[in-house]
Amino acid sequence: MTSFVKALRLVCVSLLALCVQVSHAADAPPKGNLLIAGGAVRSDNGEVWTRLVELAGGKGARIAVMPSAAGNPLRSGTNLVATLNKYGASAFAVPVGVRFKDRDYTKDAEDPALAKAIREAGGVYFAGGDQGLITKALVRPDGSRTAVLQAIWDVYQNGGVIGGSSAGAAIMSATMYYEARTVLGTLSVGVNDGQELAPGLGFVGKDLFVDQHLLARGRFARMLPAMLKKGYKQGLGIDENTAVIINGKREVEVIGYQGALLLDLAQATTNGSEKDFNLSNARISYLDRGDRYNLLTREYTPSADKKDGKLDPANPYLDEQVYSADMLGHNTVLVMMEKLINNSRNEAIGIATAAPGDPRQDLGFEFKLTREAGSIGYESATSDAYTILNLRMDVRPLKITQPWYR
Template sequence: MKPLLLAALLAAGAAQAGTAIVIGGALKTDNDAVWQRIVDEAGGAGARIAVFATAAANPARSGAQIAAALNRRGAQAEVIPVAPRLAGADLAANLADPALIAQVKASRAVFFSGGAQELIVDTLQPGGQPTAMLKAIREVFDGGGVVAGTSAGAAIMSRMMFRDAQDNLDILKGRWRERREYDRGLGFVGPDLFIDQHFLKRGRIGRMLPAMRAFGYRLGLGVEEDSAVVVKGTAVDVIGARGALLVDLSDASSDARLPHFNLRGARLSYLDRGDRHDLATGVTTPAAHKLREPRIDPTASDYKPYLRADTYFLDILGDNTLVTAMAQLLDSPAPEVRGLAWRARPRNGDAAPDVGFEFRLYKGPGLTGWFSGALGGEDYTVLNARLDVQPVRVATPFVTPITAP
């Protein structure tokens, strides 16, 4: 990692007293690893937690479900009635209610529900200006407390966020606008780390890379569903059902002569559940059950690749496809693995319907990893895979039927 980036991360980590727990969405009620970690970080049994269902379509139901899940793990969680869609509530009055603000300040943790992240920023930070309620939340965090959020509640964790950008290919093609597809977040993970959620399930590497380049980020964390990252200073713990993708653009470059998004030299690391990573030093410590297995090093003399090497991924932005491709790169004899991001059926308004993007993962210095089946799956940790993204022309239609003579 470059010295200036290291210094910035060390400074940001030192300035943040609180703990951010970023949940990738679709958090199951029986995911004890995540729910219990929230309670434990907030102080354990009896911890007071303020629940904000601000983003939810049905705030009363979502808030009650979240509070119940936390209380089953020993917390004293209560819903704060600050949500635009909460029936019968006076939003403006509740935002400024001294009793509610005092209740938040007395908490050791704040939890943001899923839903529409724009409702969180528009409610708590209208026009970019913090409300008294947001100041109270920051007071909890700055005092060493916890801010946790799932889905929409995760999106608001970085200083910039996706507001409503569901189509990865649109973002790759540059079709996104301020206050429509992207907006300012609340910045609980500091100014230098970009956050995205539902990441592997929805192939959101396609939108993260252009955003990181546009907003000046060097590091990004894409958190998978039913999983979380616990960010405390520069330390990141991965917990839950799966993991998170760490994107490092410290050495990445682009060719300005090309008319579409392109990238060379990005580094991707898949951090699995139980792994720990230090953002300042760049050192990853795999989970204990991984360390009991041999390290996979493609440069080692005893390297024995396990996987086949001839797969081309026709939908690299598909459900968990990217991590599958990274595992194949690590554990096969292939020097590279390629995949395509494209749209089979052009959409109205697409000025470049024949443009796609080829993702080239390739071996480079530092590529290493671990594999374990101890938890019942085929679980890889993959560090320092290299990635290039190249715009390409895709035939339209992609296939032509063979007809009888």
């Protein structure tokens, strides 16, 4: 891609984002709920699917399935309709998508009959896949909403539920990842509008950044440059087979298999004299299944099994060093947080180094987690599960010496 084309693309995406912000500035506060899943939601995860149906109106609720992101939207839509109907819904697929064969998505997105069917539903659910295909199908080139997208917003503003998994979670933010590198590659090179970042549909508002596949893929680290770039102070990263429900009072409830990471950059700083990515005094928390958290008041309510499980920092269970050479590995950050919160040591160190294909083979990062006076932990009475609140996180670049055999 030539530098001129890249520059033109950047201008177009920036103008699109501006048009979206201006045209939607007068929206009334939504009365509905969001159900945001981190991806890979299994069909037997009854807690997630049942809650979606309940929020849409209960047994027999009409739920519009949007398979626009899927590689095979016809098959994806059919399967999701069957899954939702198994849990009591009366779901139907909406054939609006770039990859639907023998259809014109630009016409389908303006179809008044499809818009009417969606508007009369109690909920809408976005399938996973490529989030760029969702916005391409539902947002006009000038940044305004198609008739179908406006109908989806009407469902949300009138008290219905908007749900989505993976790509369907990414579009919940006003900003979403679009053409992202690896996690470490993103930290190494940075993010730019029109390349790694693009406008999402913004259901969750402008004050919260959402990402998915968090613990399974170590994506908590890629949230940081995006949040700094766009000025987000709070970020919510949801793990696979797990969902969060966010209501109009900005109360978060975690359901499903595991949990979600909450990043808080309200007091975070960066060292401008250091050219590579760095961050000081961020806060990282882990909300487990059943937990509740208010994004406005920052008040936490433990799940029933943790109600009496607040950890006593004066009587830690562990006394061991917490270290990992694979900070971005599967579930690594959560394991380190769990070990640190119930430890006589107050620091944990994790290292991330470049993988083959990453743009900066000479660059790695150190992640330091610190348990401070305001760090709080809760332990479940029924399972080996924790909630961890307000660990400090600092990130600094490391220069990596290449092995002699390369």
